[in-house]
Amino acid sequence: MTTEYARTEPPRADIDDLAGPTVVEFGTDWCGFCRAAQPLIAQAFQEHPGVRHLKIEDGSGRPLGRSFRVKLWPTLVFMLDGKEVARLVRPQDTSEVRDALALIDKPLSR
Template sequence: MPFNRVYIDNEPSRADVDAMAGPLVIEFGTDWCGHCQAAEPELREALARHPGVDHLRIEDGAGRALGRSFKVKLWPTFVFLRHGREVARLVRPTEPGPFADAFAQLDPKEAT
């Protein structure tokens, strides 16, 4: 799935996320966050290399249930899920290595 440029504010429920099949990256942040903007190119490139990975870009903030259910404290936070289960998490990544490692966790065969 291509990179989603827009943060959505109509977030799915945690139950819906937990029921999603396949690999998924949920990105929590906002469009005005400088850290989020800085991480965007690395995420965009990683998603281009992994077209089978879905991407949800969720606008986060106080009172947002999905972010709280994942205990998001800083933006951006990237939660990597495989069949609804968290396999990796990145918080404010600043270099490409962590993205490669996290995406490899979505498909362990890629890490070999």
């Protein structure tokens, strides 16, 4: 799991070309909702170490966030081979994140 929001965003075409499971998370370091969601996200990712996690700093006029129609933070877009499979906005518990991750990746067996 990535812990810092990237200030430089990749082009949308690069995201769409990614192979395998990917979660694109939009938010900011100063967002209270984003900070509150981090432990939930981290816990869910423990069972999915092979999932690529891109944390992108978002804001007004940022093209990547607008291309995904992000309105609230954090927004997590769950993708498989460049296609959106699920989306969570301001997740409230680990099970929401875990369920969405399971749609794009098999969890580690316990």
